[in-house]
Amino acid sequence: MKKTKAIINIVEEGGWKICGKNKEKLYIKGYFYNKSYNQVLNDFCSLKEYDINDYLNSLDGCFSLVFETDGFVLVAVDKICSIPLFYTEIGNTWAVDSHAPSLIKRAQITELNFDAILALKMSGYTINKDTIYKGLKTLTAGERIIFKDNKIPDVCRYYQYQPWNVINNTKELCKKELAKVTLNILRKIIKDLCGRQVIIPLSAGNDSRLIASGLRYLGYKNVKCYSYGIKGNFESEIAKKISNKLGYEFKFIPLTVKNEKKFYKSKEFREYLNFADTCIATQYIQSLSTIKYLKEMGWINRDAVFINGNSGDFISGGHTTELMKSIDKSMFKNTRQDKIFDTIISKHYSLWGYLKTKKNLDNIKQQLLNEMPEKITTPDKDHGIYEYSEFINRQSKYVISGQRAYEFYGYEWRLPLWDIEYLKFWEGVPAKYKNNQNLYVEMLKNENWGGVWGDDIPVNNKTLRPLWIIPLRFLFKMPFSLFGNRGRDWWHQFDINVFYYWMDGTRMTCNINYIRSLFDLVKKPQNHVSWQVEDYLDKKDINV
Secondary structure, eight states, rough: OOOOEEEEOOOOTTTOOOEETTTTTEEEEEEEOOOOHHHHHHHHHHGGOOOOOHHHHHHEEEEEEEEEEEEEEEEEEEEEEEOOEEEEEETEEEEEOHHHHHHHHHHHHOOHHHHHHHHHHHHSSSOTTTBBBBEEEOTTTTTTEEETTTTTEEESOOOOOOOOOOOOHHHHHHHHHHHHHHHHHEEEEEEEEOOEEEEEESSSSSSSHHHHHHHHHHTTTOOEEEEEESSSHHHHHHHHHHHHHHEEEEEEEOOOHHHHHHTTTSSSHOOOOTTTOOOOOBBOOOHHHHHHHHTTOOOSOTEEEEOOOTHHHTTTTTSHHHHHOOOOOOOOHHHHHHHHHHHHHHSSSSSBBGGGHHHHHHHHHHHHHHHHHSSSOOOOGGGHHHHHEEEEEEIIIIIGGGHHHHHHHTTTEEEEEGHHHHHHHHHHOOHHHHGGGGGHHHHHHHHGGGGGOOOSOOOOOOOSSSTTTTHHHHHHHHHHGGGGGHHHHHOOOHHHHTTTTOOOTTTTTGGOHHHHHHHTTTGGGGGGHHHHHHHHHHHHHOOO
């Protein structure tokens, strides 16, 4: 059946803007370093269709956009899909929307996608373009679609992250280039901010510390840092030391079980869940309540911009360490392929242990294989295959969606560690320099921006809190030690179900009842997201 061009169902809310010029309209959300919204509109009005891919590639920033003119609609997301878009067929038309539940309701979509639901139950997100409903599609990172009257939609990936395209430079040269690229990105942000207040959720790790120290090194002063969680937790103690040394104001937000339970039962939280619903991943809820508290106490300027460290640990190689330990260049191609996907599944598709049956694991592995753009060939590409799979699925669908929390409370955000300059740099770095993030860490320590990279301010020096749980855990752990490796596995699961609820510094486990955590021991949950995906599907009356 011939289709008319797409109908756009996007309104000016949640950061979306509509720019118009005669018969042309641009629906747009996000930010550009090299263009204004009106410039983008003017460019599309005169752009030839065959130049669209190159033009989209040239846009520097995080965005989603829809350009509409007579008989023609262009829909595009940025290179990391930081702001999702959805489309489906309704009768004789295509429909595009920025809010998946609204489009499902309008199109009266009811048929379920069981493969996608399985992937979401096991990981918290779907694989490739699939949503949990058949007929509802999402654009993936670096993708665009052109709808024309009486034409089949032209779907194309104008950009693809390719971490297997390694450039064999020396380590010293890579470190110098990494420092240069990092500062270039931060300078670009500083110029764009025009003095606006920056809010940094600061942890004890490398990534948010990089943002804070890099801004200080470049002389940006209008910065505030905050941390949250259980009183006395290592993250907040280290974050306070970093902030003090950099001369930035610091705020700690204590999160109690009582207050967080109240927040997760509130109408406000339910509204956020609807606002951030994509049907491709469960909603990212970490730090949501802290933004509310900071806003209510007037600590944040109305035009403040949040900048977090998302996702320096991934892009610098922190997630391929286990793969590099298990894989050997002498292995046959099929053996290495199995190792790659077994590692992906073990790390990211284990939310519920009881779901890890042979049938389900084979299903997930086949879904992952079907999306691979690059065949398993030489061993130097192995890490890249792993990274691409996580990039196109977990990172772009779930982790990056954490920016919805800032938008929900009316704030802008920037993602320097997902900048195109960072993508280009890291996709060319050899695996040996990514192993244990050695290049990244060495650069940060060598540069020592702001003087916060010395041994006096350790990275991720974890301590257990609350204090009362330490002797209790010790007593319970002792019997498990009698059973060797098997006992260690048993203890790990027991610890998650019995003690994790109280030790979770983010208090995200307060979204469930503690009794539920205890009774779910036999189902082998991995963390708070395990229960969150159950609730997500349950609220949609999906019980499969």
